Amino acid sequence: MTLLLSICVGVIFAVSIYLLLGKELKEVAMGVFLIGHGANLGILAMSGSPFMNVGGSIVPKGPPILGTGQQMVDPLPQALILTAIVIGFAVVAFLLTLLVATYRRTQELWIDDLAGDGKAMFLIDGAETKGKRAA
Template sequence: MDNALFDLLDYAVYGTAILVMLIGIYGALAKKSLLKIVIGLSVSDSGLNMLIVAIGYLKGGTAPIFSPGYLDGTNKLMVDPVPQALVLTAIVIGFGVTAVALALVIRLYRHHGTLNIDEIKNLKW
């Protein structure tokens, strides 16, 4: 029973990550306000990070850190450390992207006086 439950859990984790990503992409595509677009991009970034970490998860594994709790224990099974390192970089880069996007939004607001993307004519060509 436990095995079937954990298999279901795998699919549920993948489904949740993809669902959060799709919610963020919907927010970025369908909303009119520039700040809401940045919020949607941030939410979609979170879902993508969770999907990459869930791919590297191994059932019954522990964290890939050499500390006394790992070296003394009998369980030597380890989670894949490469996706975790990639996600660790991706989180920081996502924060940088969000900060630059917000700086651009503030500049656009000071130049045009509005945040509605239908009224900013410079974004169309």
């Protein structure tokens, strides 16, 4: 079970890194979306197998409820994952909103176009004056 989960995590990370390296912002957003799931699944894999070995037969562990008297699964990683899912959800919502806002303003969703013709990292002369002044 743990092995299966680990392989899943590996595949998800591979796919999401491929997507993150893409040049279109939609791909990148999907990559971010997916990598969060990969991390959550990783935590689940780390929290131990949900099965136990009782006298030679494999039985599932009980739910983490007080007083059932069973060997139970560790509830804390699940709480961590739940929190991480909620946060990831908010982040993805923000990122998609940003995508929509960017598209409405610039009509572009390709990183190279948005960054402006692959300009150098340090703009030495004031190439960035347009519309930046806040004061």
